[in-house]
Structure formats: C-alpha cells, structure tokens
Amino acid sequence: MVKNLTTIAILSGLVLVVVVTTNLLGVRLFDRIAINLCIALVLVLGLQVFMGNSGILSFAHIGFMGIGAYTTAVLTIPIRMKGMSLPDLYPIVAGIELSPYVAILIGGLVAAAVAAAVSYPLMRLSDAAAVITSFALLVVLHTVMTHWSEVTNGPRTLFGLPRATDLNLAAGAAILAIVAAVAFKESRTGLLLRSSRDDEVAAGAMGAHIPRLRWQAFILSALFAGIGGALWGHFITSFSPKAFFLKETFVILGMLVIGGASTVTGAVFGTIIVTVTFESLRALEAGINQAKIFAEQVVGLTEIVLALAMIAVLVLRPGGLFATHEIGAILARRTRKKENG
Amino acid sequence: MLEVTGLQVAYGAIQAVRDVSLNLSEGELVTLLGANGAGKSSALMCIAGALSASAGSIRLDGADVTSARPEVMARRGVATVPETRDVFPDLTVDENLQLGAYTRRHDTEGVAEDRAKMFEMFPVLAERRGQPAGTLSGGEQQMLVIARAMMSRPRILLLDEPSLGLAPTIVDQIFEMIARLKAYGLTILLVEQNASKALAVADRAYVMRLGRIAAEGTAAEIAAATDLKALYLAG
Amino acid sequence: MSFFLQFMIDVLSLGGAYALMALGLVIVYGILRLVNFAYGELIMVAGYTMYLTSGFGLPWLVMAAVAVLMAIAAGITTDYVAFRPVRAKSVTAVLITSFAFSTLLQNAALLFISPRPRNVPLPEIFSETVQFAGVITPARNLITIAAAVVLLALFSWLMRRTVLGIAMRAAATNFTMARMLGVPANLIISSAFAISGLLAGVVSMLWIGRIGAVVPGIGLEPLLIAFIATVIGGMRSLQGAVLGGFLLAFMDTTLNFTLPQDLLKFRDAFTFSLVILILLWRPQGLIRGPASGQRT
Numbered sequence: 001m002v003k004n005l006t007t008i009a010i011l012s013g014l015v016l017v018v019v020v021t022t023n024l025l026g027v028r029l030f031d032r033i034a035i036n037l038c039i040a041l042v043l044v045l046g047l048q049v050f051m052g053n054s055g056i057l058s059f060a061h062i063g064f065m066g067i068g069a070y071t072t073a074v075l076t077i078p079i080r081m082k083g084m085s086l087p088d089l090y091p092i093v094a095g096i097e098l099s100p101y102v103a104i105l106i107g108g109l110v111a112a113a114v115a116a117a118v119s120y121p122l123m124r125l126s127d128a129a130a131v132i133t134s135f136a137l138l139v140v141l142h143t144v145m146t147h148w149s150e151v152t153n154g155p156r157t158l159f160g161l162p163r164a165t166d167l168n169l170a171a172g173a174a175i176l177a178i179v180a181a182v183a184f185k186e187s188r189t190g191l192l193l194r195s196s197r198d199d200e201v202a203a204g205a206m207g208a209h210i211p212r213l214r215w216q217a218f219i220l221s222a223l224f225a226g227i228g229g230a231l232w233g234h235f236i237t238s239f240s241p242k243a244f245f246l247k248e249t250f251v252i253l254g255m256l257v258i259g260g261a262s263t264v265t266g267a268v269f270g271t272i273i274v275t276v277t278f279e280s281l282r283a284l285e286a287g288i289n290q291a292k293i294f295a296e297q298v299v300g301l302t303e304i305v306l307a308l309a310m311i312a313v314l315v316l317r318p319g320g321l322f323a324t325h326e327i328g329a330i331l332a333r334r335t336r337k338k339e340n341g
Numbered sequence: 342m343l344e345v346t347g348l349q350v351a352y353g354a355i356q357a358v359r360d361v362s363l364n365l366s367e368g369e370l371v372t373l374l375g376a377n378g379a380g381k382s383s384a385l386m387c388i389a390g391a392l393s394a395s396a397g398s399i400r401l402d403g404a405d406v407t408s409a410r411p412e413v414m415a416r417r418g419v420a421t422v423p424e425t426r427d428v429f430p431d432l433t434v435d436e437n438l439q440l441g442a443y444t445r446r447h448d449t450e451g452v453a454e455d456r457a458k459m460f461e462m463f464p465v466l467a468e469r470r471g472q473p474a475g476t477l478s479g480g481e482q483q484m485l486v487i488a489r490a491m492m493s494r495p496r497i498l499l500l501d502e503p504s505l506g507l508a509p510t511i512v513d514q515i516f517e518m519i520a521r522l523k524a525y526g527l528t529i530l531l532v533e534q535n536a537s538k539a540l541a542v543a544d545r546a547y548v549m550r551l552g553r554i555a556a557e558g559t560a561a562e563i564a565a566a567t568d569l570k571a572l573y574l575a576g
Numbered sequence: 577m578s579f580f581l582q583f584m585i586d587v588l589s590l591g592g593a594y595a596l597m598a599l600g601l602v603i604v605y606g607i608l609r610l611v612n613f614a615y616g617e618l619i620m621v622a623g624y625t626m627y628l629t630s631g632f633g634l635p636w637l638v639m640a641a642v643a644v645l646m647a648i649a650a651g652i653t654t655d656y657v658a659f660r661p662v663r664a665k666s667v668t669a670v671l672i673t674s675f676a677f678s679t680l681l682q683n684a685a686l687l688f689i690s691p692r693p694r695n696v697p698l699p700e701i702f703s704e705t706v707q708f709a710g711v712i713t714p715a716r717n718l719i720t721i722a723a724a725v726v727l728l729a730l731f732s733w734l735m736r737r738t739v740l741g742i743a744m745r746a747a748a749t750n751f752t753m754a755r756m757l758g759v760p761a762n763l764i765i766s767s768a769f770a771i772s773g774l775l776a777g778v779v780s781m782l783w784i785g786r787i788g789a790v791v792p793g794i795g796l797e798p799l800l801i802a803f804i805a806t807v808i809g810g811m812r813s814l815q816g817a818v819l820g821g822f823l824l825a826f827m828d829t830t831l832n833f834t835l836p837q838d839l840l841k842f843r844d845a846f847t848f849s850l851v852i853l854i855l856l857w858r859p860q861g862l863i864r865g866p867a868s869g870q871r872t
Contacts, residue, residue, distance in 0.1 A: 300683035307676040415758035427753040444758035
C-alpha cells in the first residue's frame with residue numbers, strides 16, 4: 001500500500017512540478033506544451049490500463065479519443081454557432097448547450113459506452129487476432145467520424161468549441177488519471193487480469209473470466225480516452241477526424257512502449273520523455289525549414305526519429321524503461337537495501 | 342565421441358541442470374535416469390542444441406559444439422527425439438519422414454531406400470503413410486518420430502523418454518526397436534524414467550538428481566545399486 | 577443472368593486480390609507467429625518503384641518485374657530491421673517494431689518523394705474493356721482473376737510438393753523440431769518474407785491498377801483487408817486466409833450493390849460489423865490452423 005501511495009505521490013509530484021515551472025516561466029509556448037503533456041498523460045494512462053494489465057495491444061484507443069471530442073463538441077458548441085459548424089445536426093441535440101466540465105465527463109461516458117457495446121467479441125480472440133481487430137475498429141471509428149456529417153461535420157474541420165481547458169484542469173485530470181490507473185492495477189480485476197497473462201488456465205481456475213476482465217479494462221481505458229479527447233477538444237477548439245488516426249496512435253503507443261507498458265510509472269515517464277523529444281524535434285524541423293537549409297520542406301522527420309527510438313528501446317529494453325516495478329517499489333527496495341547494509 | 346563437461350542449463354532464474362558431466366563412446370547405449378524434474382530432458386535438449394548452456398562444454402568428436410544451433414547439430418549427425426514426440430500433425434507420415442531426411446535431401450535414391458527400410462521396420466507406418474501424422478495413436482507416433490530420426494542416418498540418437506504415456510505392450514515394442522538399433526551399431530543416449538527397461542538395453546548408465554549426476558556405472562552396477570529407490574524418491 | 581455473371585466476376589476479381597493480400601500476411605504469421613504491420617508498405621514500395629522507373633521508357637512488364645523485386649527486397653529488409661532484433665523478446669515488441677518500421681517507410685516516402693499522389697504507369701490492357709455474355713468488365717478484372725489463380729496454384733504446389741514448402745509447413749507447426757531435423761531457421765524465415773514480398777508486389781500491380789496513382793498511405797487499405805481476411809479465416813491457416821479473402825470480397829461487393837446511396841460511405845463499418853458477428857460465432861476463425869498447443 002505504501003509503495004502504491006509513494007508511486008502516486010511521485011508521479012503526481014512530477015505533474016505538479018511541470019505546472020509550477022510552466023507558470024513561473026510564463027512563456028505561452030510552454031503553456032501549450034504543458035497542457036498537451038497533461039492531456040497526453042490522460043490518454044497514455046488510459047492505454048496503460050488496458051495494455052499493461054491485459055497484455056494485449058490495442059490500436060483503437062485514439063478512436064475513443066475522437067468519440068469523446070465529438071461528443072463534447074456537439075454538447076458545448078454555442079447554439080448560435082451550431083448553425084454554422086454543424087448545419088445538419090439533429091434537432092434533438094441542436095438545442096443543447098452544456099457546461100464544458102459536464103460535457104467532458106459525458107464525452108468520457110459515451111466513449112466508454114461505445115466501447116462496452118462493440119468490444120466484447122474482441123476480448124475472446126487470441127492475442128494477435130485481438131490486436132488486428134482493434135486496428136480494424138480504429139479504422140471503422142475513423143470512417144464513421146469522417147462520414148457522419150450531421151454530427152461531425154464530415155471530413156471538414158469542426159470549429160466552435162469553448163476554450164475551457166487550462167493548465168489547472170488538464171493537470172488535475174492527469175493526476176486523477178494517475179490515481180485511477182494505480183488503483184485499477186492493484187484492484188482485484190487488475191490483479192486477476194495480470195495473472196491471466198502468465199497462466200490462463202490457473203487464472204481461470206481461480207474464477208477469472210478472462211474476456212469479461214479484459215472487457216472491463218477496455219471500457220475503463222475508453223473512459224480515459226474519451227475524457228482526454230474532450231479535454232483536447234476544449235483546448236484546441238477546432239479539429240477534424242484526421243486528428244484521430246494512425247499518426248496519433250503511433251505517438252501514444254510510442255510513449256507507452258518507451259516508458260514501459262506494464263507500469264503506470266512507465267506510462268508517465270514515457271509520455272514526458274517523448275513529449276520533450278517530440279517538441280524539440282518539431283522546433284528543429286521548423287528551424288530547418290525556416291533557414292531553408294534544404295530546398296523542400298522537411299516533413300516527417302519527427303516521426304522517423306520516434307520510430308527509430310521505439311525500435312531501439314525495444315531491442316535494448318523490450319519492456320520499456322520501467323518494465324516491471326513501479327517507482328514506489330523501486331525506492332522501497334533501495335531504502336531497504338540501505339538499511340540492511 | 343560425445344563429451345559433456347560441467348554442463349549448466351538455466352530457465353531464467355531456475356537452474357535445471359547444475360553440473361552434468363557424461364560421455365558417450367561410439368556404439369554405446371548410455372541411459373540417463375532420474376526422477377521427474379531431475380533435469381534429464383533439459384540436459385538432453387541442451388546437447389541437441391535446442392537449449393543454451395549457461396556454463397560447461399559439449400564436445401562432439403573433439404569439436405566444441407556447446408553453443409551450436411539445432412540445425413548445426415543435425416548436420417553433424419545428431420538426431421533428436423524429444424519427450425513431446427513432436428510429430429508434425431498436419432503433415433502426412435510420408436512428409437514427416439521426408440523431412441527427417443532433410444540433411445540428405447539431395448541423395449534422392451538413398452532417401453527412397455531408407456524410407457523403404459523404415460516401412461519394413463515399422464509396417465504400421467507403411468499402412469498409414471498418406472495419413473496426417475496427428476491421426477496416429479501415441480505408440481504409432483513414437484515409432485514415426487524414431488523412424489523420422491533414423492532417416493537422417495544419424496551417428497548419435499538422442500531419445501527422450503520414448504516410453505512416456507504408452508501402454509506396456511507398446512513400450513515393449515519400442516524397446517525391442519531400440520535394442521535392434523543398437524545392434525546395428527547406432528550410438529544412443531537414452532533418457533528414461535522407466536529404469537528397469539532402460540537398464541536392460543543399456544551398456545552404461547548415469548543417474549541424475551536435482552540437476553547433478555548422483556551415480557554412474559555400467560548398467561549392471563546401477564541395476565544392482567540398492568540406493569536407486571532413495572535417489573529417485575529423494576528428488 | 578448477366579447481372580449474376582457481373583457480380584461473380586466482381587467478387588472473383590476482388591476476392592483474388594484480397595486472397596493474395598491475405599496470403600502474403602499469413603505466410604509470415606503462420607511460421608513466426610508475428611504480425612507484420614509493415615506489410616502494406618511492401619505494396620507502397622512496389623508502387624513507388626514503378627513511379628521512379630517510369631521515366632526511362634522501359635516496357636511495363638520490365639518495370640513491374642523490378643517493382644516486384646523491390647517488394648521482395650523490402651520484405652526481407654523488414655525481417656532484418658523489425659523482426660530479427662526483437663524476435664526472441666516478445667510478441668508485442670515485434671508488433672510495435674513492425675508498426676514503427678511501417679511509419680518509418682511511409683514518412684520516408686513523404687520526405688524523400690512527396691506527400692502528394694504520384695502517377696503510376698499502367699499497361700493499356702488494364703483499361704480496355706471486355707464484353708461477353710452480356711457482361712462488360714475491365715480486362716484488368718479478368719487479369720486479376722487469372723493472376724490470382726496462377727499464384728494460388730503455384731503457392732499450393734510450393735507448399736505441398738517442394739522440400740522448402742514442406743519444411744515451411746513444419747516450421748509453422750513446430751519451429752524447434754524442424755530445426756532439430758536440420759531445417760535452417762534463417763532460410764525458412766527469409767523465404768517466408770520473400771514470398772510475402774512477391775505476393776505483395778503482384779497485388780500492388782493489380783491494386784494500383786485500379787487507382788493509377790501511389791501515395792505514402794496506399795498500403796493501409798490492403799493491410800486492413802489482409803488483416804480482416806486472416807482473422808476471419810483463422811489466423812494460421814493458409815487456406816483460411818484465401819477463404820477469408822473471398823468471403824470479404826463477397827461481403828464488400830454485396831454491400832456495394834445493396835446499401836442505399838447515403839449509407840454507402842459507411843460500407844466499411846458494415847463489413848466490420850459482419851466480421852464481428854462472425855468472430856462472435858467463431859473466435860478462432862472459420863478454418864482451424866495447424867494444430868499447436870501453444871498460445872496463439
């Protein structure tokens with residue numbers, strides 16, 4: 001218990017450090033990066049809840065982010081603007097305008113509900129088939145978002161969300177996500193799920209119904225994704241379905257894998273490290289393009305470096321940086337060693 | 342011919358084989374006995390190249406093959422029949438045998454000859470030659486994997502618990518087969534739990550316990566040893 | 577009657593392409609138990625090769641042959657970059673490295689060639705139409721059916737009648753045992769990737785023949801098709817992959833004809849829902865693969 005509280009304290013502390021530093025520095029750019037970091041934390045922690053405990057790779061996560069974003073959009077875009085942003089919106093919802101804080105939660109719940117409805121069959125599949133099917137699910141969600149113009153404005157940009165996400169809200173959500181992720185990991189469901197990875201038969205004998213456990217984890221992770229997506233929507237205020245597809249999937253997967261999918265600590269550290277690297281590379285790319293070092297615009301350099309980094313980490317430390325132990329456990333062991341001699 | 346010195350095999354943190362030294366001369370049938378979990382199969386699989394040794398050495402005709410990969414060992418004339426039998430269930434009996442001769446695949450005449458010989462030795466296999474190997478009974482599968490191993494004309498045969506899970510009459514047949522193979526001059530390392538059957542065909546024996554050799558000697562010596570039961574039951 | 581024939585030709589030609597896509601994916605999965613996310617990029621590589629070689633006045637067949645060779649080379653490279661270094665570590669690791677490699681290749685195309693579509697030369701015969709028994713269809717469809725039949729027959733012959741094929745089937749069931757018989761692991765694996773590349777290369781010619789241009793993301797749709805066909809067919813069964821391909825083509829073509837106009841754009845969502853239903857009924861796919869006691 002102490003180890004878990006230590007983990008939560010340290011990881012939350014990191015988030016608070018980010019917040020305080022950003023406020024002190026007062027640079028607009030860092031503000032943006034910090035908010036994006038916190039939102040990414042919510043997303044990556046959601047992915048960790050499912051992947052870390054079930055051992056199954058899910059590609060569908062970003063799709064649920066999109067569901068959260070579009071749900072909150074429909075509920076919060078000011079009624080007078082809805083006429084312009086979503087001209088074909090169904091009359092039932094056209095008259096609704098809620099507080100973003102409520103809508104963000106509803107966004108998460110809708111995402112979780114969709115996950116509950118469609119994902120159960122996936123949970124009975126073998127590992128590889130489940131991964132592949134999750135990939136297909138992402139594509140389907142993306143297709144629906146791209147073509148359901150009444151609700152999403154189709155492939156076009158949807159604008160008009162109120163800018164409700166500030167650093168405090170995002171950081172608060174991130175800290176809540178940390179607590180929830182650790183709590184789930186150590187809950188009965190989480191423990192049973194993790195034990196089923198090592199030995200399905202033994203876990204079954206203990207009463208674990210593996211598909212249902214996985215399903216529960218998946219729903220929870222979709223909740224995180226929906227909330228993260230809604231938060232992001234209220235930060236960026238306009239987006240299109242393109243924002244919820246493979247590139248973003250690749251980035252959050254990279255964050256989780258590099259940090260370590262099995263631990264919450266890994267999710268947090270991975271997100272921080274990749275965000276810092278990413279932003280630096282982006283700045284580099286922009287600098288190169290501005291200085292016109294190459295004739296053409298340099299595009300895609302960031303993704304290439306991230307891809308190479310992912311491959312390198314997986315070769316050298318296949319479980320990621322924090323592969324097995326949470327930081328609370330690592331520190332506890334170190335203190336014990338010091339005490340003993 | 343085969344010299345194993347100080348072999349250690351580990352599965353992660355678990356030491357399956359702590360210190361095994363044995364040797365095999367040409368034409369001998371040596372049996373490796375011991376209770377379940379003594380480390381016999383791990384030692385055998387390591388010699389075959391399927392498991393890596395964490396320490397020690399394995400020499401074949403003087404050459405160091407400690408870290409040799411399984412396909413290299415096969416090319417050097419070491420044929421292995423694992424405890425799990427491992428027929429290829431979706432391949433026919435014929436195809437299984439054909440694959441057994443992989444290292445000699447260019448010698449089509451010789452391979453055809455050998456296949457005919459196998460079918461003579463194991464008429465049951467001839468009957469079922471077109472059937473998927475997975476449809477064979479346990480005893481038939483055991484015969485198939487031994488025949489498959491013989492198709493490569495090996496110099497050494499590593500046999501892991503051929504009697505496992507088989508009815509007593511079939512076990513008798515299998516051991517008759519083994520005795521015949523020995524009579525042909527084949528060098529055999531036989532891992533077995535069924536000590537009496539193994540000692541009846543073997544020249545020499547080693548007894549393993551908890552990853553180490555606890556006793557060695559001629560088959561007669563080991564058969565007469567009074568503490569055999571103790572060795573088995575103690576671990 | 578002519579409608580039925582038209583429908584059959586559509587299904588068979590689409591199914592042929594889908595079956596080849598699926599087969600290219602399963603052959604690696606069956607032996608290595610590893611999903612190759614960079615498979616779609618083999619199609620992209622072949623397409624861009626065609627684009628890059630198009631200025632030299634070479635006959636189309638020569639360019640196509642070069643493109644297929646490049647796909648084979650890319651397949652083998654995928655093994656060395658994304659699979660070999662992490663194969664022993666974990667299944668998840670390989671999924672991610674192949675995904676990373678896929679992103680790498682796509683962004684390389686983006687960076688070094690262009691994000692915009694590039695035209696790919698096609699032989700005139702592709703766009704010629706053929707008429708018979710009241711059916712009008714592009715010659716390309718018939719060529720696709722013919723190519724699929726030839727390749728499937730060739731593949732079947734390889735798997736059943738050659739030592740390499742038998743060794744590959746054995747390796748798919750029990751790699752270690754095959755190695756203990758002397759089957760060289762590296763050869764088997766490289767062969768699997770090479771065959772995968774060959775199939776991807778041929779599919780690329782046929783698939784791009786429908787569109788006429790190549791973009792960095794062109795491999796996504798074939799990858800998805802291969803994935804779904806494989807999952808429906810049963811992850812490790814070669815016949816299953818082929819069956820899955822034709823079944824998927826049947827579903828897609830039927831939906832194309834039956835969905836009302838405004839729902840047509842959601843066709844993929846419908847197909848996927850049907851697939852989910854199939855998986856609800858049979859989670860292990862329609863055809864059982866090679867027997868194996870291991871975790872899939």
